[in-house]
Amino acid sequence: MPETKPVLMQGNEACAEGAIRAGVRFYAGYPITPSTEIAEKMAARLPGLGGVFIQMEDEIASMAAVIGASIGGMRTLTATSGPGFSLKQENIGYAIMAEIPCVVVNVQRMGPSTGVPTAPSQGDVMQARWGTHGDHPIIVFSPASVYETYYLTIAAVNLSQKLRQPVILLLDEVIGHMREKVFIPEGSKLMVEKSSDKVPADWKPYDEKGLTPLVPFGFGHYYHVTGLFHDQYGFPTGEPSQVERALDRIHEKLDKYRDEVVLTNYIGHKEPRVVIVTYGCTVRSARAVVKKAYWQNRQPVGLLSLQTLWPFPAKEIEALARQADVIIVPEMNMGQIFGEVERYARGEAEVISLNRYDGEMISPDQISEKMGRWLS
Protein backbone atom coordinates (compact mmCIF):
# COMPACT_ATOMS: atom_id res chain seq x y z
CA MET A 1 0.00 0.00 0.00
CA PRO A 2 1.37 3.45 -0.83
CA GLU A 3 2.53 5.13 2.30
CA THR A 4 3.37 8.62 3.32
CA LYS A 5 6.60 9.53 5.04
CA PRO A 6 7.08 7.85 8.40
CA VAL A 7 6.07 9.90 11.43
CA LEU A 8 7.38 9.51 14.96
CA MET A 9 4.31 9.55 17.09
CA GLN A 10 3.11 8.75 20.58
CA GLY A 11 0.12 6.44 21.17
CA ASN A 12 -1.90 9.22 22.73
CA GLU A 13 -1.15 11.49 19.77
CA ALA A 14 -2.09 8.72 17.35
CA CYS A 15 -5.41 8.43 19.15
CA ALA A 16 -6.08 12.15 18.73
CA GLU A 17 -4.96 12.13 15.09
CA GLY A 18 -7.02 9.03 14.31
CA ALA A 19 -10.06 10.65 15.87
CA ILE A 20 -9.59 13.76 13.76
CA ARG A 21 -9.12 11.63 10.64
CA ALA A 22 -12.38 9.87 11.47
CA GLY A 23 -14.22 13.16 11.64
CA VAL A 24 -14.26 13.80 15.38
CA ARG A 25 -14.76 17.54 15.83
CA PHE A 26 -15.81 17.69 19.48
CA TYR A 27 -13.71 16.86 22.49
CA ALA A 28 -14.63 17.40 26.13
CA GLY A 29 -12.30 16.22 28.84
CA TYR A 30 -10.66 16.69 32.17
CA PRO A 31 -6.89 16.44 32.84
CA ILE A 32 -5.64 13.09 34.11
CA THR A 33 -2.40 11.16 33.81
CA PRO A 34 -1.55 9.27 31.61
CA SER A 35 -4.14 10.42 29.05
CA THR A 36 -3.62 14.19 29.13
CA GLU A 37 -1.72 14.36 25.82
CA ILE A 38 -4.90 13.39 24.00
CA ALA A 39 -6.66 16.46 25.40
CA GLU A 40 -3.65 18.65 24.67
CA LYS A 41 -3.48 17.46 21.08
CA MET A 42 -7.19 18.02 20.60
CA ALA A 43 -6.95 21.48 22.15
CA ALA A 44 -4.23 22.34 19.66
CA ARG A 45 -5.86 20.79 16.60
CA LEU A 46 -9.64 21.14 16.83
CA PRO A 47 -10.04 24.94 16.73
CA GLY A 48 -8.16 25.10 13.43
CA LEU A 49 -10.60 22.57 12.00
CA GLY A 50 -13.62 24.51 13.17
CA GLY A 51 -14.19 21.98 15.92
CA VAL A 52 -14.89 22.34 19.60
CA PHE A 53 -12.52 21.63 22.45
CA ILE A 54 -13.72 22.19 25.98
CA GLN A 55 -12.14 21.36 29.29
CA MET A 56 -15.06 20.61 31.54
CA GLU A 57 -15.34 20.96 35.32
CA ASP A 58 -15.04 17.22 35.93
CA GLU A 59 -15.06 13.79 34.30
CA ILE A 60 -18.81 13.38 34.66
CA ALA A 61 -19.43 16.67 32.89
CA SER A 62 -17.01 15.72 30.11
CA MET A 63 -18.94 12.55 29.41
CA ALA A 64 -22.23 14.46 29.51
CA ALA A 65 -20.97 17.19 27.17
CA VAL A 66 -19.79 14.62 24.66
CA ILE A 67 -23.23 12.99 24.63
CA GLY A 68 -24.88 16.40 24.27
CA ALA A 69 -22.67 17.27 21.30
CA SER A 70 -23.37 13.90 19.68
CA ILE A 71 -27.09 14.62 19.91
CA GLY A 72 -26.26 17.83 18.10
CA GLY A 73 -24.79 15.74 15.28
CA MET A 74 -21.05 15.97 15.94
CA ARG A 75 -18.61 13.08 16.11
CA THR A 76 -17.23 13.12 19.62
CA LEU A 77 -14.49 11.71 21.82
CA THR A 78 -13.36 12.02 25.42
CA ALA A 79 -10.30 10.56 27.09
CA THR A 80 -9.45 9.71 30.66
CA SER A 81 -7.71 7.20 32.89
CA GLY A 82 -8.78 4.82 35.68
CA PRO A 83 -10.29 7.14 38.32
CA GLY A 84 -11.87 9.30 35.64
CA PHE A 85 -13.20 6.23 33.86
CA SER A 86 -14.95 5.26 37.10
CA LEU A 87 -16.60 8.68 37.22
CA LYS A 88 -17.79 8.51 33.63
CA GLN A 89 -19.62 5.22 34.05
CA GLU A 90 -23.13 6.49 34.74
CA ASN A 91 -23.22 8.59 31.61
CA ILE A 92 -21.64 5.82 29.53
CA GLY A 93 -24.67 3.77 30.56
CA TYR A 94 -26.89 6.64 29.48
CA ALA A 95 -25.28 6.69 26.03
CA ILE A 96 -25.80 2.93 25.71
CA MET A 97 -29.44 3.21 26.72
CA ALA A 98 -30.22 6.27 24.62
CA GLU A 99 -28.09 4.90 21.74
CA ILE A 100 -25.91 7.96 21.39
CA PRO A 101 -22.58 7.40 19.57
CA CYS A 102 -19.35 8.51 21.25
CA VAL A 103 -15.85 7.20 21.85
CA VAL A 104 -14.39 6.98 25.35
CA VAL A 105 -10.65 6.45 25.73
CA ASN A 106 -9.26 5.01 28.95
CA VAL A 107 -5.46 5.03 29.09
CA GLN A 108 -5.17 2.50 31.89
CA ARG A 109 -2.94 3.11 34.86
CA MET A 110 -2.20 1.08 37.96
CA GLY A 111 -5.19 0.92 40.33
CA PRO A 112 -7.30 0.52 42.37
CA SER A 113 -8.03 4.11 43.40
CA THR A 114 -5.28 6.65 42.74
CA GLY A 115 -2.88 3.69 42.55
CA VAL A 116 0.36 4.42 40.74
CA PRO A 117 -0.72 7.10 38.27
CA THR A 118 2.35 6.79 36.05
CA ALA A 119 2.65 3.00 36.05
CA PRO A 120 1.15 0.81 33.32
CA SER A 121 -1.56 -1.71 34.02
CA GLN A 122 -4.30 -3.65 32.27
CA GLY A 123 -6.55 -3.64 35.28
CA ASP A 124 -9.67 -2.05 33.77
CA VAL A 125 -10.71 -4.86 31.43
CA MET A 126 -13.64 -5.93 33.56
CA GLN A 127 -14.57 -2.37 34.44
CA ALA A 128 -14.74 -1.56 30.74
CA ARG A 129 -17.14 -4.47 30.40
CA TRP A 130 -19.27 -4.02 33.49
CA GLY A 131 -18.45 -0.55 34.87
CA THR A 132 -21.89 0.92 34.38
CA HIS A 133 -24.92 -0.65 36.01
CA GLY A 134 -27.44 -2.87 34.27
CA ASP A 135 -27.29 -5.57 31.66
CA HIS A 136 -25.71 -3.64 28.83
CA PRO A 137 -23.72 -4.38 25.68
CA ILE A 138 -20.34 -2.73 25.17
CA ILE A 139 -17.60 -2.57 22.56
CA VAL A 140 -14.01 -2.37 23.80
CA PHE A 141 -10.89 -2.15 21.63
CA SER A 142 -7.35 -2.52 22.92
CA PRO A 143 -4.49 -1.55 20.57
CA ALA A 144 -0.99 -3.00 20.82
CA SER A 145 0.96 -0.36 18.91
CA VAL A 146 0.88 3.28 17.96
CA TYR A 147 -0.33 2.45 14.47
CA GLU A 148 -3.01 0.14 15.82
CA THR A 149 -4.12 2.96 18.10
CA TYR A 150 -4.52 5.16 15.05
CA TYR A 151 -6.65 2.80 13.03
CA LEU A 152 -8.62 1.35 15.95
CA THR A 153 -9.61 4.89 16.91
CA ILE A 154 -10.95 5.36 13.39
CA ALA A 155 -12.74 2.02 13.60
CA ALA A 156 -14.15 2.99 16.99
CA VAL A 157 -15.58 6.25 15.68
CA ASN A 158 -17.11 4.59 12.64
CA LEU A 159 -18.61 1.66 14.52
CA SER A 160 -19.95 3.95 17.17
CA GLN A 161 -21.74 5.99 14.51
CA LYS A 162 -23.03 2.97 12.66
CA LEU A 163 -24.34 1.11 15.69
CA ARG A 164 -25.26 4.21 17.75
CA GLN A 165 -23.30 2.73 20.58
CA PRO A 166 -20.45 4.05 22.72
CA VAL A 167 -17.10 2.42 21.99
CA ILE A 168 -14.37 2.20 24.62
CA LEU A 169 -10.74 2.38 23.59
CA LEU A 170 -8.71 0.71 26.27
CA LEU A 171 -5.15 1.88 25.90
CA ASP A 172 -2.50 1.24 28.49
CA GLU A 173 0.18 3.59 29.70
CA VAL A 174 2.85 1.85 27.61
CA ILE A 175 0.96 2.28 24.34
CA GLY A 176 -0.23 5.76 25.27
CA HIS A 177 3.23 7.12 25.99
CA MET A 178 5.41 5.06 23.66
CA ARG A 179 6.78 6.75 20.55
CA GLU A 180 6.97 4.66 17.42
CA LYS A 181 7.54 5.11 13.74
CA VAL A 182 4.16 5.15 12.07
CA PHE A 183 3.27 5.11 8.39
CA ILE A 184 -0.01 6.90 7.98
CA PRO A 185 -1.71 5.63 4.81
CA GLU A 186 -2.87 8.08 2.16
CA GLY A 187 -6.35 9.48 2.59
CA SER A 188 -8.04 7.22 0.08
CA LYS A 189 -6.66 4.09 1.67
CA LEU A 190 -8.24 4.61 5.04
CA MET A 191 -11.99 4.37 5.01
CA VAL A 192 -13.76 7.01 6.98
CA GLU A 193 -17.38 6.13 6.74
CA LYS A 194 -19.96 8.85 6.42
CA SER A 195 -23.03 8.57 8.57
CA SER A 196 -26.27 8.29 6.71
CA ASP A 197 -27.89 11.69 6.50
CA LYS A 198 -30.98 10.72 4.54
CA VAL A 199 -33.92 10.47 6.87
CA PRO A 200 -36.65 8.04 5.79
CA ALA A 201 -40.20 9.39 5.98
CA ASP A 202 -41.23 6.85 8.61
CA TRP A 203 -38.11 7.42 10.73
CA LYS A 204 -38.38 6.47 14.38
CA PRO A 205 -35.49 7.17 16.75
CA TYR A 206 -35.59 3.65 18.20
CA ASP A 207 -37.21 1.66 15.43
CA GLU A 208 -38.03 -1.84 16.63
CA LYS A 209 -37.11 -3.15 13.18
CA GLY A 210 -33.44 -2.43 13.79
CA LEU A 211 -30.75 0.16 13.27
CA THR A 212 -31.87 3.68 12.46
CA PRO A 213 -29.61 6.68 11.96
CA LEU A 214 -29.50 9.30 14.68
CA VAL A 215 -31.20 12.45 13.44
CA PRO A 216 -29.61 15.32 15.34
CA PHE A 217 -31.71 17.81 17.27
CA GLY A 218 -32.79 20.90 15.42
CA PHE A 219 -34.21 19.35 12.26
CA GLY A 220 -37.87 19.17 13.13
CA HIS A 221 -38.05 15.59 14.40
CA TYR A 222 -39.40 16.20 17.89
CA TYR A 223 -38.37 13.01 19.61
CA HIS A 224 -37.47 12.38 23.23
CA VAL A 225 -34.12 11.12 24.52
CA THR A 226 -34.04 9.54 27.96
CA GLY A 227 -32.15 7.05 30.08
CA LEU A 228 -35.47 5.50 31.05
CA PHE A 229 -36.63 2.46 29.17
CA HIS A 230 -38.47 3.84 26.19
CA ASP A 231 -40.64 2.95 23.23
CA GLN A 232 -39.77 3.39 19.53
CA TYR A 233 -40.27 7.14 19.80
CA GLY A 234 -38.15 7.51 22.90
CA PHE A 235 -40.98 7.95 25.42
CA PRO A 236 -40.71 6.31 28.83
CA THR A 237 -42.29 2.93 29.34
CA GLY A 238 -42.38 0.43 32.16
CA GLU A 239 -44.48 -2.07 30.25
CA PRO A 240 -42.69 -5.44 30.72
CA SER A 241 -42.80 -6.62 27.11
CA GLN A 242 -41.54 -3.24 25.83
CA VAL A 243 -38.79 -3.17 28.45
CA GLU A 244 -37.59 -6.62 27.46
CA ARG A 245 -37.76 -5.78 23.76
CA ALA A 246 -35.79 -2.57 24.27
CA LEU A 247 -33.02 -4.40 26.12
CA ASP A 248 -32.87 -7.09 23.44
CA ARG A 249 -32.68 -4.39 20.80
CA ILE A 250 -29.49 -2.82 22.12
CA HIS A 251 -27.83 -6.24 22.41
CA GLU A 252 -28.95 -7.53 19.01
CA LYS A 253 -27.22 -4.80 17.05
CA LEU A 254 -23.84 -5.96 18.34
CA ASP A 255 -24.64 -9.61 17.58
CA LYS A 256 -25.73 -8.71 14.06
CA TYR A 257 -22.53 -6.86 13.24
CA ARG A 258 -20.22 -9.16 15.17
CA ASP A 259 -17.80 -9.58 12.29
CA GLU A 260 -17.17 -5.85 12.18
CA VAL A 261 -16.99 -5.57 15.95
CA VAL A 262 -14.77 -8.52 16.91
CA LEU A 263 -11.22 -8.03 15.65
CA THR A 264 -8.35 -10.42 16.37
CA ASN A 265 -5.05 -11.23 14.76
CA TYR A 266 -3.26 -14.60 14.71
CA ILE A 267 0.43 -15.10 13.92
CA GLY A 268 2.60 -18.21 14.18
CA HIS A 269 2.38 -21.93 13.51
CA LYS A 270 -0.59 -23.27 11.54
CA GLU A 271 -1.08 -26.16 13.94
CA PRO A 272 0.08 -24.72 17.23
CA ARG A 273 0.44 -26.71 20.43
CA VAL A 274 1.01 -23.61 22.51
CA VAL A 275 -0.94 -20.41 21.93
CA ILE A 276 -0.49 -17.13 23.70
CA VAL A 277 -3.65 -15.03 23.96
CA THR A 278 -3.18 -11.43 24.99
CA TYR A 279 -3.86 -7.77 24.19
CA GLY A 280 -2.49 -4.25 24.51
CA CYS A 281 1.18 -3.73 25.30
CA THR A 282 1.59 -7.36 26.41
CA VAL A 283 1.19 -8.37 22.75
CA ARG A 284 4.61 -6.86 22.15
CA SER A 285 6.38 -9.20 24.56
CA ALA A 286 4.38 -12.15 23.25
CA ARG A 287 5.32 -11.27 19.68
CA ALA A 288 9.01 -11.34 20.60
CA VAL A 289 8.51 -14.82 22.02
CA VAL A 290 6.71 -16.11 18.92
CA LYS A 291 9.33 -14.57 16.66
CA LYS A 292 12.03 -16.57 18.35
CA ALA A 293 10.10 -19.79 18.97
CA TYR A 294 8.35 -20.05 15.63
CA TRP A 295 10.18 -17.98 13.06
CA GLN A 296 13.63 -18.95 14.29
CA ASN A 297 13.16 -22.34 15.89
CA ARG A 298 10.04 -23.57 14.01
CA GLN A 299 8.36 -24.59 17.25
CA PRO A 300 4.55 -25.10 17.21
CA VAL A 301 3.73 -21.78 18.83
CA GLY A 302 1.22 -19.06 17.97
CA LEU A 303 -0.14 -15.76 19.23
CA LEU A 304 -3.71 -14.57 19.12
CA SER A 305 -3.83 -10.86 19.86
CA LEU A 306 -7.19 -9.43 20.74
CA GLN A 307 -7.92 -5.99 19.31
CA THR A 308 -11.46 -6.42 20.56
CA LEU A 309 -11.85 -7.43 24.20
CA TRP A 310 -15.63 -7.01 24.35
CA PRO A 311 -17.76 -8.54 22.98
CA PHE A 312 -15.33 -11.31 23.83
CA PRO A 313 -13.90 -13.23 20.82
CA ALA A 314 -15.46 -16.48 21.99
CA LYS A 315 -15.55 -18.27 18.62
CA GLU A 316 -11.87 -17.58 18.02
CA ILE A 317 -10.92 -19.04 21.41
CA GLU A 318 -13.12 -22.09 20.87
CA ALA A 319 -11.39 -22.81 17.58
CA LEU A 320 -7.92 -22.39 19.05
CA ALA A 321 -8.67 -24.57 22.04
CA ARG A 322 -9.64 -27.43 19.76
CA GLN A 323 -6.21 -27.25 18.17
CA ALA A 324 -3.79 -26.37 20.94
CA ASP A 325 -2.72 -28.26 24.05
CA VAL A 326 -2.33 -25.14 26.10
CA ILE A 327 -3.30 -21.49 26.01
CA ILE A 328 -1.19 -19.04 27.98
CA VAL A 329 -2.85 -15.76 28.93
CA PRO A 330 -0.36 -13.12 30.04
CA GLU A 331 -1.91 -9.88 31.31
CA MET A 332 -0.90 -7.03 33.56
CA ASN A 333 -3.57 -7.66 36.16
CA MET A 334 -4.59 -10.52 38.45
CA GLY A 335 -6.32 -12.41 35.64
CA GLN A 336 -9.27 -10.72 33.97
CA ILE A 337 -9.38 -12.01 30.39
CA PHE A 338 -8.03 -15.35 31.67
CA GLY A 339 -11.44 -16.31 33.02
CA GLU A 340 -13.08 -15.62 29.68
CA VAL A 341 -10.48 -17.64 27.79
CA GLU A 342 -10.94 -20.53 30.19
CA ARG A 343 -14.69 -20.33 29.75
CA TYR A 344 -14.56 -20.57 25.97
CA ALA A 345 -11.73 -23.13 25.89
CA ARG A 346 -14.43 -25.40 27.35
CA GLY A 347 -11.87 -27.86 28.71
CA GLU A 348 -10.44 -28.59 25.24
CA ALA A 349 -7.09 -27.05 26.13
CA GLU A 350 -5.37 -26.22 29.35
CA VAL A 351 -5.50 -22.51 30.10
CA ILE A 352 -2.72 -20.96 32.14
CA SER A 353 -2.57 -17.39 33.37
CA LEU A 354 0.56 -15.32 33.68
CA ASN A 355 0.02 -12.21 35.73
CA ARG A 356 2.05 -9.23 36.68
CA TYR A 357 0.70 -6.38 38.76
CA ASP A 358 3.71 -4.51 40.07
CA GLY A 359 3.51 -1.71 37.52
CA GLU A 360 6.04 -3.30 35.17
CA MET A 361 5.56 -4.95 31.79
CA ILE A 362 5.56 -8.71 31.36
CA SER A 363 8.87 -9.61 29.71
CA PRO A 364 9.35 -12.07 26.82
CA ASP A 365 11.47 -14.21 29.15
CA GLN A 366 8.60 -14.58 31.59
CA ILE A 367 6.36 -15.85 28.79
CA SER A 368 9.07 -18.18 27.38
CA GLU A 369 9.64 -19.64 30.78
CA LYS A 370 5.94 -20.36 31.24
CA MET A 371 5.83 -21.93 27.79
CA GLY A 372 8.99 -24.03 28.18
CA ARG A 373 7.72 -27.27 29.61
CA TRP A 374 4.94 -27.57 27.03
CA LEU A 375 7.42 -27.60 24.19
CA SER A 376 9.97 -30.07 25.53
Place this chain on the structure above:
Amino acid sequence: MAVIEQLTQDFLRTKKLPHIWCPGCGNGIVTAALVRAIERADYDQRDVVIVSGIGCSSRAAGYLNFNTLHTTHGRALAFATGLKLARPELKLFVIMGDGDCSAIGGNHFIHSARRNIDLNAVVVNNHIYGMTGGQHSPLTPPGKKATTAPDGTLERDFNLLELARGAGATFGARSTAAQPRQLEQLISRGAKHKGFSVVEALSPCPIAYGRKNKLGGPVDMLRNMKEKSITVERASEMKEEDLQDKTITGVIYSYDVPEYAEEYYRAIGKG
Protein backbone atom coordinates in the same frame (compact mmCIF):
# COMPACT_ATOMS: atom_id res chain seq x y z
CA MET B 1 -59.26 28.55 18.40
CA ALA B 2 -58.38 30.11 21.68
CA VAL B 3 -54.71 31.00 22.10
CA ILE B 4 -54.23 28.56 24.94
CA GLU B 5 -55.66 25.66 22.95
CA GLN B 6 -53.39 26.47 20.04
CA LEU B 7 -50.42 26.54 22.40
CA THR B 8 -51.41 23.20 23.87
CA GLN B 9 -51.73 21.66 20.44
CA ASP B 10 -48.41 23.00 19.17
CA PHE B 11 -46.16 22.72 22.15
CA LEU B 12 -47.52 19.91 24.31
CA ARG B 13 -47.45 16.21 23.53
CA THR B 14 -51.08 15.80 24.43
CA LYS B 15 -50.95 12.04 23.89
CA LYS B 16 -48.48 11.80 26.74
CA LEU B 17 -50.91 13.42 29.17
CA PRO B 18 -52.09 13.16 31.89
CA HIS B 19 -48.80 13.97 33.59
CA ILE B 20 -47.36 12.07 36.55
CA TRP B 21 -47.47 14.99 38.99
CA CYS B 22 -49.51 14.89 42.20
CA PRO B 23 -52.65 16.97 42.66
CA GLY B 24 -51.72 20.46 43.82
CA CYS B 25 -48.18 20.28 42.44
CA GLY B 26 -46.77 23.50 40.98
CA ASN B 27 -44.83 21.83 38.17
CA GLY B 28 -47.70 22.22 35.72
CA ILE B 29 -47.93 25.96 36.40
CA VAL B 30 -44.19 26.43 35.86
CA THR B 31 -44.25 24.29 32.71
CA ALA B 32 -47.15 26.34 31.35
CA ALA B 33 -45.27 29.57 32.05
CA LEU B 34 -42.27 28.16 30.20
CA VAL B 35 -44.41 27.21 27.20
CA ARG B 36 -45.94 30.71 27.05
CA ALA B 37 -42.49 32.28 27.31
CA ILE B 38 -41.26 30.14 24.41
CA GLU B 39 -44.33 31.13 22.39
CA ARG B 40 -43.75 34.78 23.22
CA ALA B 41 -40.14 34.53 22.00
CA ASP B 42 -41.44 33.40 18.59
CA TYR B 43 -38.60 30.95 17.94
CA ASP B 44 -38.67 28.44 15.15
CA GLN B 45 -39.98 25.36 16.95
CA ARG B 46 -37.16 23.30 15.43
CA ASP B 47 -34.56 25.41 17.22
CA VAL B 48 -35.96 24.90 20.70
CA VAL B 49 -34.52 22.16 22.89
CA ILE B 50 -35.71 21.25 26.36
CA VAL B 51 -33.07 19.62 28.53
CA SER B 52 -33.84 18.30 31.98
CA GLY B 53 -32.30 16.33 34.81
CA ILE B 54 -33.92 13.77 37.07
CA GLY B 55 -36.79 14.46 39.43
CA CYS B 56 -40.46 15.43 39.30
CA SER B 57 -40.07 18.73 37.45
CA SER B 58 -37.61 17.23 34.98
CA ARG B 59 -40.38 14.99 33.69
CA ALA B 60 -41.78 18.10 32.00
CA ALA B 61 -39.42 17.47 29.06
CA GLY B 62 -41.40 14.40 28.05
CA TYR B 63 -44.62 16.42 27.75
CA LEU B 64 -43.22 19.21 25.58
CA ASN B 65 -43.31 18.94 21.81
CA PHE B 66 -39.75 19.92 20.92
CA ASN B 67 -36.48 18.03 20.80
CA THR B 68 -36.31 16.96 24.40
CA LEU B 69 -33.40 15.54 26.35
CA HIS B 70 -34.05 13.94 29.71
CA THR B 71 -30.56 13.40 31.09
CA THR B 72 -29.00 11.90 34.22
CA HIS B 73 -29.42 13.24 37.75
CA GLY B 74 -27.72 16.60 38.17
CA ARG B 75 -26.06 16.61 34.76
CA ALA B 76 -28.56 18.46 32.60
CA LEU B 77 -26.37 21.57 32.31
CA ALA B 78 -23.32 19.53 31.32
CA PHE B 79 -25.27 17.76 28.54
CA ALA B 80 -26.68 21.13 27.49
CA THR B 81 -23.20 22.68 27.38
CA GLY B 82 -22.05 20.07 24.87
CA LEU B 83 -25.15 20.47 22.75
CA LYS B 84 -25.00 24.27 22.79
CA LEU B 85 -21.34 24.30 21.74
CA ALA B 86 -22.03 21.80 18.97
CA ARG B 87 -25.09 23.73 17.76
CA PRO B 88 -24.95 27.33 18.98
CA GLU B 89 -28.03 28.30 16.97
CA LEU B 90 -30.28 26.15 19.18
CA LYS B 91 -32.27 27.70 22.04
CA LEU B 92 -31.83 25.59 25.12
CA PHE B 93 -34.08 25.62 28.16
CA VAL B 94 -32.83 23.53 31.05
CA ILE B 95 -35.38 22.42 33.62
CA MET B 96 -34.02 21.27 36.97
CA GLY B 97 -35.34 20.72 40.44
CA ASP B 98 -33.72 22.16 43.56
CA GLY B 99 -31.88 18.98 44.53
CA ASP B 100 -30.95 18.16 40.94
CA CYS B 101 -29.50 21.63 40.34
CA SER B 102 -27.93 22.60 43.63
CA ALA B 103 -26.86 19.29 45.25
CA ILE B 104 -25.77 16.62 42.79
CA GLY B 105 -25.58 19.15 39.95
CA GLY B 106 -24.00 21.97 41.95
CA ASN B 107 -20.66 21.76 40.18
CA HIS B 108 -22.19 22.05 36.71
CA PHE B 109 -24.39 24.88 37.91
CA ILE B 110 -21.53 27.08 39.10
CA HIS B 111 -19.39 26.32 36.07
CA SER B 112 -22.20 27.08 33.63
CA ALA B 113 -22.55 30.40 35.42
CA ARG B 114 -18.81 31.02 35.24
CA ARG B 115 -18.64 30.29 31.51
CA ASN B 116 -21.69 32.41 30.83
CA ILE B 117 -22.86 29.98 28.19
CA ASP B 118 -26.26 30.84 26.72
CA LEU B 119 -28.44 28.31 28.53
CA ASN B 120 -31.74 29.23 30.12
CA ALA B 121 -31.98 27.44 33.43
CA VAL B 122 -35.40 27.14 35.01
CA VAL B 123 -34.98 25.82 38.53
CA VAL B 124 -38.21 24.56 40.04
CA ASN B 125 -37.65 24.96 43.76
CA ASN B 126 -40.12 23.08 45.92
CA HIS B 127 -37.61 22.81 48.78
CA ILE B 128 -37.70 19.01 48.75
CA TYR B 129 -36.81 15.84 46.84
CA GLY B 130 -40.32 14.98 45.71
CA MET B 131 -39.89 11.93 43.53
CA THR B 132 -38.10 9.93 46.22
CA GLY B 133 -40.73 10.89 48.76
CA GLY B 134 -39.58 14.01 50.62
CA GLN B 135 -35.92 14.22 51.59
CA HIS B 136 -34.30 17.57 52.39
CA SER B 137 -32.35 19.40 49.71
CA PRO B 138 -29.81 22.25 49.82
CA LEU B 139 -32.78 24.57 49.28
CA THR B 140 -34.82 23.27 52.24
CA PRO B 141 -34.94 26.14 54.73
CA PRO B 142 -33.32 25.39 58.13
CA GLY B 143 -35.73 23.84 60.61
CA LYS B 144 -38.07 22.45 57.98
CA LYS B 145 -38.93 18.78 58.24
CA ALA B 146 -38.24 16.07 55.72
CA THR B 147 -38.16 12.28 55.83
CA THR B 148 -34.39 12.51 56.27
CA ALA B 149 -34.70 15.38 58.74
CA PRO B 150 -37.55 14.20 60.95
CA ASP B 151 -36.90 16.91 63.54
CA GLY B 152 -36.16 19.63 61.02
CA THR B 153 -32.95 20.10 59.06
CA LEU B 154 -29.98 21.65 60.85
CA GLU B 155 -28.32 22.59 57.58
CA ARG B 156 -28.39 26.08 56.16
CA ASP B 157 -29.86 26.50 52.71
CA PHE B 158 -28.35 28.09 49.62
CA ASN B 159 -29.59 31.34 48.25
CA LEU B 160 -29.61 29.92 44.73
CA LEU B 161 -29.43 33.21 42.85
CA GLU B 162 -26.63 34.58 45.04
CA LEU B 163 -24.76 31.29 44.59
CA ALA B 164 -25.09 31.74 40.84
CA ARG B 165 -24.11 35.41 41.02
CA GLY B 166 -21.02 34.53 43.05
CA ALA B 167 -20.09 32.02 40.35
CA GLY B 168 -20.47 34.63 37.65
CA ALA B 169 -24.05 34.25 36.45
CA THR B 170 -25.16 37.23 34.40
CA PHE B 171 -28.92 36.95 34.85
CA GLY B 172 -30.85 35.91 37.94
CA ALA B 173 -34.59 36.17 38.47
CA ARG B 174 -37.15 34.72 40.85
CA SER B 175 -40.86 34.20 40.89
CA THR B 176 -43.35 31.67 42.19
CA ALA B 177 -46.05 29.35 40.94
CA ALA B 178 -48.49 31.78 42.57
CA GLN B 179 -47.52 34.48 40.05
CA PRO B 180 -47.57 32.65 36.70
CA ARG B 181 -47.68 35.85 34.62
CA GLN B 182 -44.62 37.28 36.29
CA LEU B 183 -42.89 33.91 36.00
CA GLU B 184 -43.62 33.80 32.29
CA GLN B 185 -42.22 37.30 31.82
CA LEU B 186 -39.06 36.45 33.73
CA ILE B 187 -38.42 33.25 31.76
CA SER B 188 -38.98 35.32 28.65
CA ARG B 189 -36.45 37.93 29.77
CA GLY B 190 -33.99 35.20 30.72
CA ALA B 191 -34.35 33.72 27.24
CA LYS B 192 -33.61 37.09 25.65
CA HIS B 193 -30.58 37.55 27.86
CA LYS B 194 -27.37 36.57 26.11
CA GLY B 195 -25.50 34.29 28.48
CA PHE B 196 -26.34 31.98 31.34
CA SER B 197 -29.69 32.85 32.89
CA VAL B 198 -31.24 31.42 36.01
CA VAL B 199 -34.91 31.72 36.81
CA GLU B 200 -35.81 30.28 40.18
CA ALA B 201 -39.46 29.28 40.33
CA LEU B 202 -40.75 28.57 43.82
CA SER B 203 -43.33 25.85 43.58
CA PRO B 204 -45.57 24.07 46.07
CA CYS B 205 -45.18 20.39 46.87
CA PRO B 206 -48.18 19.81 49.12
CA ILE B 207 -47.64 16.05 49.31
CA ALA B 208 -43.98 15.62 50.26
CA TYR B 209 -43.19 19.03 51.77
CA GLY B 210 -46.46 20.72 52.75
CA ARG B 211 -47.93 17.87 54.76
CA LYS B 212 -44.72 17.23 56.66
CA ASN B 213 -44.43 20.89 57.62
CA LYS B 214 -48.12 21.56 58.19
CA LEU B 215 -48.30 24.18 55.47
CA GLY B 216 -51.87 23.37 54.52
CA GLY B 217 -53.25 22.31 51.16
CA PRO B 218 -52.20 23.48 47.71
CA VAL B 219 -54.33 26.63 47.89
CA ASP B 220 -52.86 27.58 51.28
CA MET B 221 -49.34 27.03 50.02
CA LEU B 222 -49.94 29.14 46.91
CA ARG B 223 -51.60 31.91 48.94
CA ASN B 224 -48.71 31.87 51.37
CA MET B 225 -46.23 32.11 48.51
CA LYS B 226 -48.06 35.08 47.07
CA GLU B 227 -48.32 36.88 50.41
CA LYS B 228 -44.63 36.47 51.14
CA SER B 229 -43.58 37.67 47.70
CA ILE B 230 -42.36 41.17 47.24
CA THR B 231 -40.96 42.69 44.08
CA VAL B 232 -37.31 43.63 43.91
CA GLU B 233 -38.36 47.24 43.30
CA ARG B 234 -40.42 47.41 46.49
CA ALA B 235 -37.80 45.51 48.44
CA SER B 236 -35.19 48.12 47.55
CA GLU B 237 -37.17 50.66 49.54
CA MET B 238 -37.49 48.44 52.61
CA LYS B 239 -35.22 47.76 55.56
CA GLU B 240 -33.17 44.56 55.74
CA GLU B 241 -34.98 43.34 58.87
CA ASP B 242 -38.38 43.70 57.23
CA LEU B 243 -37.25 41.46 54.38
CA GLN B 244 -36.22 38.46 56.49
CA ASP B 245 -39.26 36.35 55.77
CA LYS B 246 -39.92 37.66 52.26
CA THR B 247 -39.41 36.15 48.84
CA ILE B 248 -37.92 38.78 46.58
CA THR B 249 -39.22 38.40 43.05
CA GLY B 250 -38.33 39.91 39.69
CA VAL B 251 -35.00 40.33 37.94
CA ILE B 252 -32.52 40.30 40.80
CA TYR B 253 -29.53 41.02 38.56
CA SER B 254 -28.60 41.29 34.91
CA TYR B 255 -25.12 42.04 33.56
CA ASP B 256 -23.69 42.24 30.08
CA VAL B 257 -20.75 39.87 29.73
CA PRO B 258 -19.55 38.10 26.53
CA GLU B 259 -21.33 34.82 25.94
CA TYR B 260 -19.13 31.72 25.80
CA ALA B 261 -20.29 29.90 22.64
CA GLU B 262 -20.20 33.12 20.63
CA GLU B 263 -16.75 33.96 21.99
CA TYR B 264 -15.51 30.46 21.18
CA TYR B 265 -16.61 30.56 17.56
CA ARG B 266 -15.30 34.08 17.16
CA ALA B 267 -11.94 33.00 18.57
CA ILE B 268 -11.62 30.13 16.09
CA GLY B 269 -12.60 32.39 13.22
CA LYS B 270 -16.10 31.03 12.63
CA GLY B 271 -18.06 33.63 14.58
